Amino acid sequence: MEREIAWRVFAREYGDSTLLLRSGEERAPAYLVTPTGAKVNRIYAVGTLVSVENKGTEEEPMWIARLNDPTGFFFIFAGQHQRDVGAVLSSLQPPVFLAVTGKVRAYTPPDGDRMYVSVRAEGVHVVEGPQYDDWILDSARSLKERLDAWKILSEDPELGVEGLASHGVGRHIAEGVLLAQEHYGRPNLGWYRDMLVSALQTLLPEYDGLHASHMFPAPQEEGGGGEEVLSRVLEIVRELDEGPQGAIWEDILDRAAESGITPEDLEEAVEILIDRGELYEPVLGRIKLV
Amino acid sequence: MENGNEYAPHVEEIARVLEGVIDIGKDELENELRTYVEHYKVPLYVAKRSIVKKYGGNERLLGGMEWTKLNSLMPNTPSVNFVARVVTANPKEINGPDGPKRIVYGILGDDTATVPFTLWEGSFPYEKGDVIRVRNAYTKEWQGQVQVNMGARTVISPEEPDALPPGFTREVVEAKASELRPGMRNVSTTLRIVDMEKREVEVSGEKKVLFTGLAGDDTGLVRFTSWHDFGLKRDGIYRITGAYVNSWRGVPRLTFDEKCSCDPVEDDSFPSSEEIRGGRLIGLGELVEMGGAVGVTIRGVVIDIKPGSGLISRCPECRRVIQKGTCMVHGKVKGVNDLRIKAILDDGTGAVTTIINRELTERLTGKTMREYEEEARDAMTPEVVRDDIVEKLLARKLEVRGNATSDDFGVMLIAEDARPAAVDVESEARALLQEIEGGA
Numbered sequence A: 001m002e003r004e005i006a007w008r009v010f011a012r013e014y015g016d017s018t019l020l021l022r023s024g025e026e027r028a029p030a031y032l033v034t035p036t037g038a039k040v041n042r043i044y045a046v047g048t049l050v051s052v053e054n055k056g057t058e059e060e061p062m063w064i065a066r067l068n069d070p071t072g073f074f075f076i077f078a079g080q081h082q083r084d085v086g087a088v089l090s091s092l093q094p095p096v097f098l099a100v101t102g103k104v105r106a107y108t109p110p111d112g113d114r115m116y117v118s119v120r121a122e123g124v125h126v127v128e129g130p131q132y133d134d135w136i137l138d139s140a141r142s143l144k145e146r147l148d149a150w151k152i153l154s155e156d157p158e159l160g161v162e163g164l165a166s167h168g169v170g171r172h173i174a175e176g177v178l179l180a181q182e183h184y185g186r187p188n189l190g191w192y193r194d195m196l197v198s199a200l201q202t203l204l205p206e207y208d209g210l211h212a213s214h215m216f217p218a219p220q221e222e223g224g225g226g227e228e229v230l231s232r233v234l235e236i237v238r239e240l241d242e243g244p245q246g247a248i249w250e251d252i253l254d255r256a257a258e259s260g261i262t263p264e265d266l267e268e269a270v271e272i273l274i275d276r277g278e279l280y281e282p283v284l285g286r287i288k289l290v
Numbered sequence B: 001m002e003n004g005n006e007y008a009p010h011v012e013e014i015a016r017v018l019e020g021v022i023d024i025g026k027d028e029l030e031n032e033l034r035t036y037v038e039h040y041k042v043p044l045y046v047a048k049r050s051i052v053k054k055y056g057g058n059e060r061l062l063g064g065m066e067w068t069k070l071n072s073l074m075p076n077t078p079s080v081n082f083v084a085r086v087v088t089a090n091p092k093e094i095n096g097p098d099g100p101k102r103i104v105y106g107i108l109g110d111d112t113a114t115v116p117f118t119l120w121e122g123s124f125p126y127e128k129g130d131v132i133r134v135r136n137a138y139t140k141e142w143q144g145q146v147q148v149n150m151g152a153r154t155v156i157s158p159e160e161p162d163a164l165p166p167g168f169t170r171e172v173v174e175a176k177a178s179e180l181r182p183g184m185r186n187v188s189t190t191l192r193i194v195d196m197e198k199r200e201v202e203v204s205g206e207k208k209v210l211f212t213g214l215a216g217d218d219t220g221l222v223r224f225t226s227w228h229d230f231g232l233k234r235d236g237i238y239r240i241t242g243a244y245v246n247s248w249r250g251v252p253r254l255t256f257d258e259k260c261s262c263d264p265v266e267d268d269s270f271p272s273s274e275e276i277r278g279g280r281l282i283g284l285g286e287l288v289e290m291g292g293a294v295g296v297t298i299r300g301v302v303i304d305i306k307p308g309s310g311l312i313s314r315c316p317e318c319r320r321v322i323q324k325g326t327c328m329v330h331g332k333v334k335g336v337n338d339l340r341i342k343a344i345l346d347d348g349t350g351a352v353t354t355i356i357n358r359e360l361t362e363r364l365t366g367k368t369m370r371e372y373e374e375e376a377r378d379a380m381t382p383e384v385v386r387d388d389i390v391e392k393l394l395a396r397k398l399e400v401r402g403n404a405t406s407d408d409f410g411v412m413l414i415a416e417d418a419r420p421a422a423v424d425v426e427s428e429a430r431a432l433l434q435e436i437e438g439g440a
């Protein structure tokens, strides 16, 4: 029996998860699959402890601690069966850097449709700044590995675990990514990439805590491969945009048709790209890159 | 960090919310706020709420954030304030409900992000490079991307160009072998050539000679390709600058040509080719998949220290660990003390049990076995030894070299060397950022 990996996942992505895999068998491990495909049973989280509260009673304590990372909060849970951990938590005075190993815990209220995800702590340990920084780096690497797997998958959506593995994607990642694809569809990769970048920026000396904010917009589903069409259209314009006047509309239409993009989709894409400030119309019937 | 009185308005706000709740000085509040933000890197709004909550105040009485960085703009926000640099701005005539109308669209950026914007009302006398302060703009969302809109209520004012830090620049990257990542450019590094072959290839109909092989330093090995004959010699040490890193099947490859420099270096302290080969760093996921390996180096966080760590007693005949003075083979014996650690090392891709012997344990904890024996005697329990090891090593990242084997319980690595892993967080973060932002 192999030991479960302690995943490094950012709080925001962990909390956004809605897929819990539980086999019918008693004592079989449960897995939480995150939007980018971390298949988590055990997690290792490091962050700043900002609050600890006993939501239970003296006799039946239920400690809930909030751990802040660069993307959001982990909710750390220690109940009757984690009394040792509860004792440590209750003795801590926030803020402190805390490392937590624990198991996935998910709860859906009887009348609710939303799943609440927390960490059932197995162990907690007070650490120092360097360990927090190091954890951010490891979590960033782990997320990047999954984003890279999605990039490969977007080029060939039919790839299975073996196919992804042949592109150098580790098996433990490939499996989770495919499960995530089935449940969530394609995640908003740009959003997770931005989250990754701002988490890493907290590690640089020029990071300015007072003026930075760690809040992120909620990830949005991408509709119908819109981003792919947009980037293909940009590519076409780039290829055709030669003279000072820019690319001729009719040529763009032809090339788009070759790529399977309908005139309607093309017009919409060009409009969006103009709105975004990536293209403009120097004269009627011509399109140029900004 | 030179923030001057910038904390003052936030401290005032906290003090206002806590008025009548608790009597606390503003200096104390400011110190606390600074600690949260600068040391613990907690976002300002979280820090303010945590402090108010801690003193029993109502955190809902705190206002929202004021000036926002572009990477933290949220879609569909009715009012946002930020400082940004104009990246592009283009006027455009559109047909509105009241006839033709002039709008301006383009891109704004700061040191965190760029966002598209549209100005629907008023004039925009700014051009590329100008820094502007924008109050009361609003955001929409298009295809998952935030768009800034400026309407009649929006106020735009000019700012000094230095009101914004410049974006992240692509400076020279100094990297060790294990830090090289695909997409890195302008890399400087010092490596020993461990293995090399000369190859002839045809590039667009032209015959070229190139040199490929393995080079490394104290952090590990990397593949390299040189497109120029620098007279490289096996076992030689070279200072390479201006190189870049590409990859083949995910394996980074340091690549350099005649535009780069590559000069021999004399350094007696540089690890030998054998040492570099022996120190091959391997991910734990890979190691678990392989099942075992000889002479590998791993890095992982100590996420658990197992029972049986600390002071133990061994049979003098067979070295087995004994309980209550009884060896399972030799029966009642006079045990010999030993010190060891059984730790779970985990790097997020795999987990292995690592056995660390007395000598290495003494080096890692800074205490000798004799000292531990004394402490255990004073406390009348060997548990204090394990507690001390937990205190010193749990949640620490170690770099361990040794031989790995596997059994029913997973992979076990017997350490020949173990030391705290040296992680240069800043340069690794920069390398990763460069790979993400430059490797598109």
Ligand SMILES: [Zn+2]
Pocket (backbone or CB within 6 Å): B315, B316, B317, B318, B319, B320, B327, B328, B329, B330, B331
């Ligand atoms: Zn024996």
